[in-house]
Amino acid sequence: MRGHEQPHLKGSVMGLRFIFMLTRNDRTVEDAAQQLQTALSLGVRHIGFKDIGLPISQLKALNAAIKAGGATSYLEVVSLDRDSETASARAALDIGVDMLLGGTHAEDVLPIIAGSSIQYCPFPGRIVGHPSVLEGSIEEIVDSARSLAARDGVHGLDLLAYRSKGDVPALMMAVCKAVSKPVYIAGSIDTPERIAIVKEAGAAGFTIGTAALDGKYPAGSKSVPVFVHRGTLLMEFRDREETVREGEFIVIPHGVEHRPAASAGSCEAVVIAPA
Template identity: 65%
Template sequence: MTQFDFIFMLTRNDRTVTDAAAHAQTALRAGIRHIGFKDIGLPFDALGDLQRQIHGAGAMSYLEIVSLDRESEIRSVKAAIELDVDYILGGTRAEDVLPLLEGTAIRYYPFPGRVVGHPSILEGSQAEIVESAVALAGHPGVAGLDLLAYRSSGDVSCLIEAVCRAAHKPVIVAGSVDRPDQIETIRGGGAAGFTIGTSALDGRFPAASPRLAEQLQAIKACVASS
């Protein structure tokens, strides 16, 4: 991502939705150029078709990892490499992932902090999360960070600002973004962008209509005015 923007995630409850291809087509027609999915919810062949659909339209693809154990996370990264996505978001085991990504063009944005459960929750104090962010950003192979700010229990605006200030690498805010004021907070904190999935798919973002096309246009308008 080269400027403040959002990634439309074809996901609900941390799983890729079964009708992801139809929603991706709606998003592409709406001019969305950052589209992501999770490594669970669809068979691998269907994820491959989705990746080709996104790339074929000239958009960037993002795979967000929500695996909770080392073996599953490594399996997810290998799937992302085989799919040839542009970005990997999430995951917590940089020391295991970075060797796998050597020689690829994939940009890697892991989760800082302690991430647990499905849907994923960010645990720990702000100081602990910032410390984790700095350590991760210190790896040359880490391109940026995927911060679950709105799934933490602390002061979200302070957390975003603190992580962005300390990490010195792009930060994407992921999870539970569904209002314009949150987008303003994310932008004001210095983040490079954010993800939205469920709120748009379920028609919950404030817009002229709950239809996905109108939801995405409303989010784009917030990005443009923020």
């Protein structure tokens, strides 16, 4: 990983929001507090955890540390039954997170968080098991996405795209086209190529847990992911210019000619590449 400072260029297209999840196998990791400090030191500004794996007191402390570090906090619900999910929604209020991701019982969660500042992004489709798996056809998942996005109090969707067995790129594109609210992609996004597919589908961002913690990205990949640590990065290609803001990702495909630049002053970026 290394930082870069570049001169000025104009850009037009936003990057992806990178949400770093302090999780593995749908559980918050025991060393979440240590992992958090590493993430904050790299400039990550969207950081989340699950509602299982650590006691509520430690999750509160984790949330406080995320906010003290200037980052937005996310709680992703793992529970699938109604009672457990409503308990998780109440925990989100108690912990004080900024965003609540996941869950399948929006009709029960929305009254609980009504009047709070929490932004809510439930799972579309049929979710089963632990780790969670997304089932159903693209048409069924799109119908679910439309129904959820139409609800007041739903700010976006948490799509478990890479936990489905069908055509994942087609699923992501169909859901993103079907709704006007932000779609965040979850699942095993463990290669730069998958990040690029997420961007092409029109998603607003993506979550990474295990893949980042286990250091999978450098292995066998020719594409180069770039994470903006501070400032705004402008990436100029022959056919377009893209703007990547603080806390966002861009993936440079192998062999594609490009030129990075900073919007104003300096930009610090982390390039993830083989050592």
